[in-house]
Amino acid sequence: MTYEFLVASSIGVLVAAGIYLSLRARTFQVVLGLTLLSYAVNLFLFASGRLVLNRPPIWDKAVSEYTDPLPQALVLTAIVITFGMTAFVVILALRSFLETGSDHVDGDSVPCDDSDTEKGE
Amino acid sequence: MSWLDHLPLLPVAIPALAAPATLLLLRRHPAWGIGVAFASCFAMLGTALALLGYAGDGIVHVYDVGEWPAPFGIVLVADRLSAIMLTLASVLALVALLHAVVTRVDRKGWHFHPLFQFQLMGLNGAFLTGDLFNLFVFFEVLLIASYGLLLHGQGPARLKAGVQYVVVNLVGSSLFLIALGLLYALTGTLNMADMGMRVAEIAPADQGLLRIAALLLACVFAIKAAIVPLHLWLPRTYDVATPAVAGLFAIMTKVGVYSLIRVVPQVFGDGAGAAAWTPDPFLWPAALVTAAVGFAGVFTARTLSEQASYAIIGSTGTLLIAVAGWEQATLGAALYYLVHSTIAGAALFLVADAVARRRAGATDNCSPAPAFAQRGIIALMFMAAAIATTGLPPLSGFIGKLLILQSVTGQPDWGWSWGVILVTTLIGVIGFARAGSVVFWKESESDDGVSSGAAAAPRSDLVAPAIALVLLAALAAGAGPATTYADEAAAQVLDRAAAARAVLGEDVQ
Numbered sequence: 001m002t003y004e005f006l007v008a009s010s011i012g013v014l015v016a017a018g019i020y021l022s023l024r025a026r027t028f029q030v031v032l033g034l035t036l037l038s039y040a041v042n043l044f045l046f047a048s049g050r051l052v053l054n055r056p057p058i059w060d061k062a063v064s065e066y067t068d069p070l071p072q073a074l075v076l077t078a079i080v081i082t083f084g085m086t087a088f089v090v091i092l093a094l095r096s097f098l099e100t101g102s103d104h105v106d107g108d109s110v111p112c113d114d115s116d117t118e119k120g121e
Numbered sequence: 122m123s124w125l126d127h128l129p130l131l132p133v134a135i136p137a138l139a140a141p142a143t144l145l146l147l148r149r150h151p152a153w154g155i156g157v158a159f160a161s162c163f164a165m166l167g168t169a170l171a172l173l174g175y176a177g178d179g180i181v182h183v184y185d186v187g188e189w190p191a192p193f194g195i196v197l198v199a200d201r202l203s204a205i206m207l208t209l210a211s212v213l214a215l216v217a218l219l220h221a222v223v224t225r226v227d228r229k230g231w232h233f234h235p236l237f238q239f240q241l242m243g244l245n246g247a248f249l250t251g252d253l254f255n256l257f258v259f260f261e262v263l264l265i266a267s268y269g270l271l272l273h274g275q276g277p278a279r280l281k282a283g284v285q286y287v288v289v290n291l292v293g294s295s296l297f298l299i300a301l302g303l304l305y306a307l308t309g310t311l312n313m314a315d316m317g318m319r320v321a322e323i324a325p326a327d328q329g330l331l332r333i334a335a336l337l338l339a340c341v342f343a344i345k346a347a348i349v350p351l352h353l354w355l356p357r358t359y360d361v362a363t364p365a366v367a368g369l370f371a372i373m374t375k376v377g378v379y380s381l382i383r384v385v386p387q388v389f390g391d392g393a394g395a396a397a398w399t400p401d402p403f404l405w406p407a408a409l410v411t412a413a414v415g416f417a418g419v420f421t422a423r424t425l426s427e428q429a430s431y432a433i434i435g436s437t438g439t440l441l442i443a444v445a446g447w448e449q450a451t452l453g454a455a456l457y458y459l460v461h462s463t464i465a466g467a468a469l470f471l472v473a474d475a476v477a478r479r480r481a482g483a484t485d486n487c488s489p490a491p492a493f494a495q496r497g498i499i500a501l502m503f504m505a506a507a508i509a510t511t512g513l514p515p516l517s518g519f520i521g522k523l524l525i526l527q528s529v530t531g532q533p534d535w536g537w538s539w540g541v542i543l544v545t546t547l548i549g550v551i552g553f554a555r556a557g558s559v560v561f562w563k564e565s566e567s568d569d570g571v572s573s574g575a576a577a578a579p580r581s582d583l584v585a586p587a588i589a590l591v592l593l594a595a596l597a598a599g600a601g602p603a604t605t606y607a608d609e610a611a612a613q614v615l616d617r618a619a620a621a622r623a624v625l626g627e628d629v630q
Contacts, residue, residue, distance in 0.1 A: 038295060040295075041298045041302075045301070047302075047306075048302035078298055081258075081294070085261075085265070092268075093284055096283070105285060106285070
């Protein structure tokens, strides 16, 4: 019971922090928020196969009880994708900051260059 | 297994092979790279047409990847709906690719063609997969490629919109994973057909969780489809994207709609017990508001490409009004309108690009500018695209809207559906007429003689929008067979048991 409570509450805290941060105005905090959110999602996915202690995920002659291997495969996929996406969004945020001079997600606080001329070429 | 049985794999395999080939070829032999990109698109179109015939027999064709039997392995499911979507994607890809190559925007960066192919791989995969987690993976493939394509050409405005687009979609992906985790925890499977069989047996205590999963999933698809109130990312993103890319992106919102059509009847359909049709009460009102907001945006847009973006939102709303009926007639009408509205949206973006390329300085702003080359023919094309989008005769939009109006008659509160569709059509007509008359009829004095700077613009960039318009005319001319096929596809989507039998074997009742 306490184990389940620990996992559940940590997921909850991560999600709460993730949502709070991803609603902030600046890209760095938003990226941190997305990262926390993805940690929470990974933990959640892992727990979706039920929490089983000290059991192997693959077939073994000696044991009769297993932990569900599928969520582990799903988590692996999700981790790879979110890792790549986080790296991408960090570079994108940095590039956007360098080119527009503003690190606000909604970049209206600092006027952007007029992009229309470039679009029409 | 005959070679025909491997057909469903090809739409994923062709772009997956073509993407690295174009990447390798483009550095040294750009012409070869472009050739491979076109060959891949033509091959996809051929495969899609073959699948259209192959799936036309009414059987749900299932491809077990790696011969692992469903529900354990990943399956690709090719039925009529998949075939329609694949054909639409490959046709649109050809038009967008042609426009990109002709206007030479593909040379603005190194990786346009590989990203374009990966985008198609994600789209095709999403249309074929029968596995929910696989759907997530293909969503990610198409999103990652779309991030790159959106930023193609660069510039501050694209970067700014890109950050917002990526953040919104990352949040969407997180929600998708949470919904998948919930569904897996409840049903113990990720195969859609298998899940549809198992949701009925979920204990009453867990029904709440199932509803949450259903609504989260619907939310994710609503973000992709840009349904109000989750539409705010779309206008800015599509407005700044390279026009050829925006033309391809016209199908991206339809991926969300497709996922709704695929997942909701199969997993949360009639057989889902207490959680049946959970997303339904929210979908229809949201669809009405989406149509209203979209066409209001058409009315107030300041540039032609922004207008096209809002037209996409509005047509998605109209489409969802029909989808939310969840009957064979409404879904059939929706599928016909889906094909039409995707091509019409792309045509609008391409025509807006043709205007922007000729009006140095004013680009595609809805403001008077000096006269520009080929104004008459572009004005006609704009009018044709606008007619198609708003649903006036003689193009396919009229037939699509007529079918939707006819099919929703008799639904509860269908007066609202009729009212919203007809009023938004009127608003759209006025909006397009206003924009068109300002852009094509009003002339401002040329301030410093730059007006004729673009006078020598080649006509080649009018080819792709013209093809899109011809396709719309063909869709109107071939409305008989097209609506029959769409109707049969709708019946197949709603027949949950047949799909489950095809995927899981004959012993499923």
